[in-house]
Amino acid sequence: MYYSVKANSNQSIIKILSKLGSGIDVVSGEELMRALAAKVAPKKIIFEGVGKTKNDLILAIKKGIKQINVESIEELLLINKTAKSLGKIANVGIRINPNIDAKSLKKISTGNKKDKFGIPTTDLNQVVIIAKKSKNINLKGISCHVGSQIFSLSVYEKVFKKIKETARFFINNNINIKNLNLGGGMGFDKTKNKKFQIKGFKKLVDKHFRNLPYEISFEPGRYIVAESxxxxxxxxxxxxxxxxxxxxxxxxxxxxxxxxxxxxxxxxxxxxxxxxxxxxxxxxxxxxxxxxxxxxxxxxxxxxxxxxxxxxxxxxxxxxxxxxxxxxxxxxxxxxxxxxxxxxxxQKIKDLISKDIIPRWLGDFH
Ligand SMILES: Cc1ncc(COP(=O)(O)O)c(C=O)c1O
The missing domain is CATH 2.40.37.10 (Lyase, Ornithine Decarboxylase; Chain A, domain 1)
Known part of the structure; x- marks a missing residue:
């Protein structure tokens, strides 16, 4: 498991989860810095997010984190270029956009083709071509996260099938996929008396992945910390x-x-x-x-x-x-x-106020 820090990024919470053996999923350079400050081993960190900056990528590659999950063709090219300039090889995964409705709130759905997240599966041929040409990336994983507050196991089943299909596609194209990240999004809502069916979820994971040779991981946030x-x-x-x-x-x-x-x-x-x-x-x-x-x-x-x-x-x-x-x-x-x-x-209001700068050229108003 890679705990999704975006749900609660206090360093003490990161520390508790990593002491319990969890890896850490970050979605910004700033979250990456928090995880590193909490002394999480870089090899236990994965990095997703649709807006990674060049500096974020430099930090991730220099630290040698486990994997950067790529959200666009442009980013794939930038990672290769950045890794080359650092004389490194970056481990990457492809976050696919499977065009699956999470049957959750629109505002927290991420896996529809109109959403900004992930690479559409129709673009994967291009990914193969780039991955083969790029000497400074090692494409070894696939990830997929279609939204938050998901209660329907049939949504996960659709996602699992799409991930397996994508893995086969890459392997058929001689790209050695080693790990599959099945995302987060497990729902938690006590007021609606809804319960995420964790046992049913486990059965579903077993049904689809038990006999396959991949390392399987998840990146839940809410389900882990909401109640605490x-x-x-x-x-x-x-x-x-x-x-x-x-x-x-x-x-x-x-x-x-x-x-x-x-x-x-x-x-x-x-x-x-x-x-x-x-x-x-x-x-x-x-x-x-x-x-x-x-x-x-x-x-x-x-x-x-x-x-x-x-x-x-x-x-x-x-x-x-x-x-x-x-x-x-x-x-x-x-x-x-x-x-x-x-x-x-x-926080102290005086610290907040002290951050404002009033230009001298505004002068005094009397
Ligand atoms: C890429 C990614 N992974 C994991 C999560 C965690 O989601 P949740 O807290 O619903 O499990 C999110 C949240 O939206 C996310 O964007």
Whole structure:
């Protein structure tokens, strides 16, 4: 397994996963630097992503990471050129775009022919020609990731068939494919009572790959970390607007974007136990109507200064947070049994303000 760092890239989380034996999947040069800073061995890192810069590639090739998964013909040529200039041979895989509908949200689908990801299978003849001519790349893998929040095993079955077909195509063209990366995307959503069928998934993998000579890997993110994170927010105020009871929290879409961006639902629970149950709309402090974590949430009566917990925010939580409305990013705390440590300090507004530069030529306004 190669844990997909994009879901939660705190170095402590990377460290835990790599100590447990997982490899690491990065999708940017910056994530690669994070993984290296967390002391992940380069041979345990794979690198995908549709916008790798030349500097990203130089770093990946110099460090000798396990594999760079290529997302375009242009990138394949650039990797060969970059590796040549460094006097190295880069291990590469081809990320195919299989034109398969992930049956998930449009915003998190990546495997349709109209999406920007991967190389269309219709272009693979060209890949073969380039790979044979390019002395500084070693094409040895195929990868495919068609989206996130996938619950349908039939989607994976289609992907598996396409990957096998692609591997055979390359082997028939005398390119020695050694590893197949079957992607991530395994769904997690407690509020809809949906469960990813992990046992069924294992059976499916066995059915398609058990007797084949490839190294098989996956790159899940959400499924590994979603449940492990809880956002604790303080109630700034309560208010009534018409018939609605609002709770306004000190964390909003700036800290946890998924409800505003995807309409995602997350369970919200009261930290304090009180008897009466009230129907609340739970909102953040940001000046956007979409800054709502939940409508018609039944909670015990809440007061200013109380805390609520928003559950299952471990994936695509803090990594998507922003300084919108000049808000500070939240602190992160790692808890294990009876131990806890702050693993990311809360940002300070003075540090944020200090990043602005006002040109002298704007002068003073009086
Ligand atoms: C290339 C790639 N691999 C893996 C993942 C991880 O996806 P998930 O967190 O849904 O498992 C993503 C996320 O979209 C991705 O883009």
């Amino acid at each position: 994170g809880t956002l604790i927010a303080k109630i700034i105020t309560t208010k009534k607007s018409g018939q609605s009871n609002f709770i306004i929290l000190d964390a909003g879409m700036n800290i946890f974007l998924r409800p505003a961006l995807y309409g995602a639902h997350h369970n919200i629970v009261s930290i304090i136990k009180r008897r009466a149950s009230i129907n609340y709309n739970v909102a953040g402090p940001i000046c956007e109507s979409s800054d709502i974590f939940g409508k018609n949430v039944f909670l015990p009566k809440q007061y200013t200064g109380d805390y609520v917990a928003i559950q299952d925010v471990g994936a695509y939580g803090s990594v998507m947070s922003s300084n919108y409305n000049s808000k500070e990013l939240a602190a992160e705390i790692l808890i294990y049994k009876n131990r806890f440590t702050i693993i990311r300090k809360r």
